[in-house]
Amino acid sequence: xxxxxxxxxxxxxxxxxxxxxxxxxxxxxxxxxxxxxxxxxxxxxxxxxxxxxxxxxxxxxxxxxxxxxxxxxxxxxxxxxxxxxxxxxxx
Numbered sequence: 001x002x003x004x005x006x007x008x009x010x011x012x013x014x015x016x017x018x019x020x021x022x023x024x025x026x027x028x029x030x031x032x033x034x035x036x037x038x039x040x041x042x043x044x045x046x047x048x049x050x051x052x053x054x055x056x057x058x059x060x061x062x063x064x065x066x067x068x069x070x071x072x073x074x075x076x077x078x079x080x081x082x083x084x085x086x087x088x089x090x091x
Contacts, residue, residue, distance in 0.1 A: 008052035015059040025066045032069065033062045 019025050037058050071077065 003050050003053035003056055005052045008055045011056045012059060015063060018063060019066065023063075023067070023070075025070065029066055029069055033065045036065055037061045 020027075040061065041054070041058060072081075
């Protein structure tokens with residue numbers, strides 16, 4: 001199923017509201033999120049059936065990344081990080 005540009009634009013607007021109005025993510029984390037998702041997406045190449053669909057998917061991944069980053073910084077995974085041998089990442 002193809003995603004129209006109109007649908008993608010609407011999603012980008014909604015994602016922006018979620019980022020800054022609902023979850024209030026730190027804007028300084030935006031660059032980290034964009035870079036991480038760009039690296040991830042580069043593995044799939046550029047031959048995609050719907051660029052608008054890719055944009056929507058990237059926005060969703062960025063929201064997930066930002067949420068995970070916040071949870072790590074808030075210390076929610078400190079025990080797991082130490083268990084995994086990465087206490088340097090815990091809060």
